[in-house]
Amino acid sequence: MVRLPKLTAAEYMLRDRAIRAFNKPLTLREALEALRPLLLELVPADSMGLCLMHDNRSPGFEWLVPGHPLLILKRYAELIEHDPFRAPIFARPNWVVRDSQLMSRKTFKGSIIYQRSLEWEPRLEHIMAVLLPIRPGFFAALALYRHRPRAFSAENAAILGSLTEHLADAIRKYCDLQDLDTRANVLDELCRRTNAAFLVVEPPHHEVQRTPNAVGLLEQWFAPSDLHSSGMPLPLKEQLDALMRMTPDERLGKDSWVRIHGDRFRKVQFMELSAPEGPPRWALKMEEIPRSIPLPEEMKRKLRPSEVVVARGVLSNWTDHQIAGELGRSHHTVKTHVKKIFAKLGVDHRADFLYQAAHLNTP
Known part of the structure; x- marks a missing residue:
């Protein structure tokens, strides 16, 4: 269940409009354009970008930037190794990270990302980002920027955090309907x-x-x-x-x-x-x-050995109790493993796990 932050009635209405705007498939670019003014007012922020990528080991990525283009994101390939957000968001998907949490203001202003933004404008005075697992091995990173020195607050992060499940779910649907224009x-x-x-x-x-x-x-x-x-x-x-x-x-x-x-x-x-x-x-x-699906190697690499055996039980359509009995573990332990497995693989529930595994097993 989504944890809703404390919002005014007007903010709840704005949040609802933002979710609905992003959940009616046109193209992903058009959806971001529809989302942009609503999200930037709700948080608030000055600009935003969505980065589509495969995993932390792969340099491949694509930035989608609604509204005014950001030169620094067009030249992101030159900066990717110096991005202080990349490792933290991959370490904790679905968790909103703010620059003020990662480093002091002095350290941030000395970072290459900040220094390049002074050259390439607009300057990125503050950044807030979150990694959204979309499919096994495929992610979307949403970043919000402020161009004036006013740090993102914990309340801002809570609002964005309440939207992450909606955004990830919508992006999955756009992937299902990719390349469709109208x-x-x-x-x-x-x-x-x-x-x-x-x-x-x-x-x-x-x-x-x-x-x-x-x-x-x-x-x-x-x-x-x-x-x-x-x-x-x-x-x-x-x-x-x-x-x-x-x-x-x-x-x-x-x-x-x-x-x-x-x-x-x-x-x-x-x-x-x-x-x-x-x-x-x-x-x-x-x-x-x-109902019974082999565990794809791509998924297996992301899991610990103890999680692999539980994942195979889930793919055999066993309940948590059945997996616990088969492996000689407690129901609580298995339930915890299943939750961690879904988080690591970026799946929402058992049916989604089965679907993604079947998709990866398709020649």
């Missing part, structure tokens, strides 16, 4: 994808489109008695109805429908699409995932 293109592209199963609906229950793969899965998954009069499966319609009634915080972790059938999971991911006018449409992404 809502119209989204719908056209979904129908062209031969390896994906999407159902696009306009609430409350008007079906807009379905891909050929979706036709097959819907026929396999649902009997005629499971269908609403519109043709949409009742379980999916009920979950969509519930999602539309929820606040952004309530939606976290509830935008997937997962059922076990034989040796496979049936999963539906609900994604709200932006609409220039009229009600928003929703894309329902459907897929089947094996």
Whole structure:
């Protein structure tokens, strides 16, 4: 559950608008442009940037900077080895870090990052950043900047921290819909994808489109008695109805429908699409995932040996109690291991872990 900071009614409304602006897939760049004025007012800050990267060992990265460009981020490759935030945020993902926590003001002003900002303007007087695990081995670092000497406070960090789950969840969805430019293109592209199963609906229950793969899965998954009069499966319609009634915080972790059938999971991911006018449409992404999945080597490298055996139990669809009994450990120990595993791999829950492992095992 998201820990909400102490906010005024106006700040809560602004926070809600920021979350909703970022959760309606256009492109990631357009979403950042929509988020920028709201987030910079809420925190507040003067500028922001989002860095997409793979892991701490890889130099590869891409900065997305809404609003006015920041020259220092365009030339970040020259500074990456001198970035004092890189190691701390990788050491503690989802934890908001401020420059005043890392070093004294004198040390910060002597840093290469600060000195270069004086040359390349605007100067970066204060920085606050957080690392968001998106997929195993793939991260997004969000950085906020102040161009005048007024340090970010603990309250500012708490506000940003309350948004991190929303931002990571939204970025994952943008990755699922990457390279799609507009809502119209989204719908056209979904129908062209031969390896994906999407159902696009306009609430409350008007079906807009379905891909050929979706036709097959819907026929396999649902009997005629499971269908609403519109043709949409009742379980999916009920979950969509519930999602539309929820606040952004309530939606976290509830935008997937997962059922076990034989040796496979049936999963539906609900994604709200932006609409220039009229009600928003929703894309329902459907897929089947094996219940027992090998632990990918990429994930294994991030875990301790004791965590590897627990992770394999989770991928075998064992409960924490079953894993504890099989390994001769306490339920509390296993539960703690599972929590640490999910944090290290950047997954939200068991279904997400299974999905990511299955994706990495796909040739």
